[in-house]
Amino acid sequence: MKYDYSGLEVKWRQKWKDDKLYKVDVDTAKPKYYILDMFPYPSGAGLHVGHPLGYIASDIFSRYKRQKGFNVLHPMGFDAFGLPAEEYALATGIHPADSTAQNIERYKEQLDNIGFSFDWDREIRTCEPEYYKWTQWIFTLLYEHYYDLSADKAESISELRKRFSSSGTENISAFSSEDHHFDAKEWKAYSESEQEDVLSSYRLAFRKRGYVNWCAALGTVLANDQIKDGLSERGGHPVARKAMDQWCLRTTAYAERLLSGLEKIDWSSSLKTIQRNWIGKSSGARIFFQIDGHDDKLEIFTTRADTVFGATYMVVAPEHPLIDRIVTTEQKAAVKDYRSYVSLRSERDRMTDVKEVTGVFTGAYAKHPFTQKNIPIWIGEYVLMEYGTGAIMAVPSDDDRDHAFATKFELEIIEVVDKTGFPDASRTDKVGVLQNSDFLNGMSVKDAIKKMGEEITRQGFGEVKINYKMRDAGFSRQRYWGEPFPIVYKNGIAQTVDSDSLPVTLPVTDDFKPTTDGRSPLSRLTDWVKLDDEFTRETDTMPAVAGSSWYFLRFMDPNNPAAFASAEALDYWQDVDLYVGGAEHAVAHLLYARFWHKFLYDLDYLPTDEPFKRLINQGMIQGVIEFLPMIKDANDHITFVSYDLLTDEMSGHGKLAFIPVFIDYVSDYGSKNSFLSAEGLRSFLEWRPSYKSATFKTNNGHYENSQFLSNEEDFRFVTKSEVGKMSKRYFNVVNPDKVVSEYGADTFRIYEMFLGPIEQSKPWDTQGIEGVSKFVRKLWNLFFTDEKLDINDDEPTEAEFKVLHTAIKKVSEDIEKFSFNTAISAMMICVNELRRIKCNKREVLEPLLKLFAPFGPFTAEELWQLLGHKDSIHKSDYPIHDDKYLQQNSFDYPICINGKKRVMKSFAVDTPKGEIEKSALAMEEVQKWIADKNVVKVIVVPQRMVNIVVK
RNA sequence: GCGGGUGUGAUGAAAUUGGUAGACAUGCUAGACUUAGGAUCUAGUGCUUCACGGCGUGGGGGUUCGAGUCCCUCCACCCGCACCA
Incomplete structure (x- = not known):
C-alpha cells in the first residue's frame, strides 16, 4: 500500500471530528492536565508558519499526556478585539465583526489541517458578548476594590467608605497614589465628588490624566510602535504627546506579590528576569526639596541618597505640573519652546537619543536640605513623568546622564565619592568612600545610603522608600473595536453598571472613524451614550489585553451563562499546568494575567494564586523583509533608489526611508541579489498607487513619469533584505497551507519540530523538509513488503528490543524536556536501524507507532487501524522503556x-x-x-x- | 539608552551539563540499480597536509589533567520596552 497522506488526513480529520475524539470533561477519576497555547489574534493575513511552532509542541505534549493517562484540557480560542480589524474596516468599509468572524473561520480551517487535538466545543472569542460580559464583570470588581496592605489582599471599597466614616484614615493601611490624612468628621464634610476623588486614589480601576501619542492628522492615538522618528508610521504625520483622562488598573498595588510569586513557578530564568526588571523594584529614598520663594516642595526619588551633597541642580520632567507655578518671567518663553519641542518627541526617542543632551532652566531654585544652598531647577527630557516622581536631584559626579547634562550646561560638579581605591569602577558603580559630604565623609557608599536614610527621616526631609519602575496599566483606548466599559456617569461621577445589566454590548455602527478631538468613536453615538436620568456612558473601550487577561479561566467552563466559570470546574482544573507562547508576551500579557488572577484569588473566586505553573516560550519563526530605499526631496518628489546605488551621502540625509514591500513581488527574495523586475515594480505600483508618479533609479533601467525609460526586460531594482519578524506589516507572511498540501500535515508538524530547539528563533526555510518526509515514508514502509501489509508475530530478538527501548527512553525524556528535535532524531535512528535489520515484528512496531503518534497523528492512526485495532491510537497507552534491554557490557x-x-x-x-x-x-x-x-x-x-x- | 537572548561544518543543528566536538538531517561528491525519477540504495564529506600530524565551537584573555560548556573582556546579530497582538 502506498503512502497517501492527503487521503488519510481527510479521512481521519472527519472521523475524529465525528467521534469528538478530543472532547474533554471534568473526570475526577483521572489526574487533570491543562495545556494552553497563547490564543492568536485572527489577523487578515491568516495563520503563518510561525504560529504553529508552539501549537505543534503543545499538541505533541497533549497527546503524550493523554497516552500517559491524564485528562487533558487543551483548548483554543481567539483574541478577537484589536486595532488591525478596525484599520481594515476604515480602509475597506467591512465591519470588524464581519472581518473578524471571517478570519476566525480561516484560522480554524488552517489549524484543523495541521491535525491539532483541540476541544473545539470549548472555543471562545473575546469579542462575543457572552464572553466579554465577564471581562466587564471583573472590571467592575476591580473598580469596587482597593488593596489593603495590612491584609495584603484586595478588599471592597464599600468597606473602606465605612471605615472612613467611622475613623477617617486612622489605622488604615491601604495602597494609594496619594497621602491622605483626614478624620471621620472631615470625610463626612467632603462633597460627593471630593469623596470620589479620594476613593479613586485607592480603587484598583481608576481614572487618571495620562500622556498619549496623539496624531492630529490621523485623528488617533498611536502606540510607540507605530511611530518612526517622531512621525506616524502610516502617512508620516507629526505625532505629539497629549494629556488625556484614561482608565488605569492599579497593577502597582500588586507589584510585590507579582515579584514574589515568580519564586514558585516553573518559568525560564530569563523570563523571570525580564518580569523582575519590568517590575523594577528599587529601594531608595524620597526627599523633598523646598522651592525657593514658593510654598511648594519638589519631591524626588533616588536610590543614591548618599550623594545628596553632590546634588548641584534638579531636573524635572517637561510634563511636571509644578513647572507652570515656578517658572520665572524671563524663562517663560524658553520653557514654552522647550516643552513644545519635547511634546513632539516620543518616549522612545527621549530615552534613546543620548548623543544630544537637551534641557532648559526654569529660573527657579530649590533649597538644598542640608547646605541650604540654592540649586537651580532645570527641565530635561531625559526625566520621564511616569518614572518615580517625575523629578530628580542631579548628581553629575555619580550619574552619566547628569554628568553629560552638567557638562553641556556648565553646571557645578562636586565629586562626592572618592573611588581611588577602585580604579576600574565606572561613574555609577556603588563603591568608594564619601567625601565633600559633611557628616557622611569617610563612610562607604553602602553605609552612607543607610545613614542618609535615617537622617532625612529624622530631620523630616523625606523617608526611605521602595519604588517600582512598573507603572499602573493604562487601560483606556479611544477605539471602536473593544469591550465597552461597564461605567456610566452622572454629574461627572463614575459608577459601575449593575451586574445583571451586563454585558454592555458594543453598539453596531458603521461609523468607527476616529473623532477629531481624540475621543472614542463611540462618543458620536449619542443615542447609545445618553441614558435616562442624566446618565451618560463611558465611551472609551478596553485594550486587547483585557480579554486575554483571564481567558484561561473561561476555558475551564466556557459556556456557563451564570458565572465566569463554575466552582466545580475551577476546583477541578485549578490552573494551567503548561503554557506555551511567544516571548514577545513576556511582560504585558503575562503580567496582567497574573495580576487579574491574583485579584480574583483574593476575592476567593479561585483556588490558586498563580495562573501558569510552567511556561515555555517558543522562538519566533522569522521572515525575510524586503525594503525599497526611498528619498523625498524638498519639493516632496519621491525617488526610489536601487539599494546598490545608495550612497552614504543619501543615507546621511535624513530624508531616506525604507519602504517594506510585499515579498511576492520581489525576485529571489531573501538573497543578497533580491530585486524588483519590471513586472514586480508594476505589481508594487498597483498595490501602492500613491507611488505611481515616483521615480525609480537603478543601475539597470529607469522608471519615471509612470513609464519605463529603458528596456523593461533588463530592469532590475535591487532591494534591501533583512531577517525579521514575520508580520502583516512587513508583507512577508508565509502560509502553512502550501507546505501542508505539498508534504502532508504530519511531515509539516515533524519538520517544524525538527528545525531546532523550540525556544530558539530562526528564519523560515524549507531546506531539509525532504529528510523528514523521507523519514515518515520509511516508517510507513516498515509495515509493508511489496506494498502489502506484512507484520509478523514472532518474539523480537535482544537487538531489536534494544533498538526499540533506546528510542522509547530517549523520546519520552525529550518530550518531558520539550526537546522535540532530538526526540525526532532518536526516532529516525530507530527507524533506520529497524530497516537495516529488517524488523517487521508487531511487538516492536506497535510500541514504535505509539511513540510516533503524538508527532504524526494521521499516519500513526492509519497504520494502527491497518494493524487491526478498532480504537484510536490516540487513546492507547504510552510505552515504557525497560532498562534490562539497554544494559551494556x-x-x-x-x-x-x-x-x-x-x-x-x-x-x-x-x-x-x-x-x-x-x-x-x-x-x-x-x-x-x-x-x-x-x-x-x-x-x-x-x-x-x-x-x-x-x- | 535599558532589559533579555543568540553566535558550533556549505546549511538546520547535536553534545549525557566540565570528559571522544559535529549525532540526526539537508546539501555536495562518487558509484549502483533502472520501468531515466525531484525515486531508491551504497560510500564519502569540518579545515589543512602526499603523509606523520597540525588547526578547529564569533575575537582576545583566564581557571582546569581536560572548556562549545565556567570566569573576564570585546564584537556581531535578533527580541522586548507599556495604545501592534
Missing part, C-alpha cells in the same frame, strides 16, 4: 594524551580503574606518545574517558 574508552584523543580501547564496564590505567599505559599506541616523557598523572573517569598527563 563494555564501554569504548577514548584514551587521551594531555586531553587529546589518540586511540580507543574497549573495557568491560566493571573493570577497576587501576586496571584500565595499567592496560591503557601498556598500549603500543599510547607508548608511542609517552615514550620520552614523564607520566605526571592518569585520570580515569568510569564509562567516560581516560586522560594521561605527560610532561
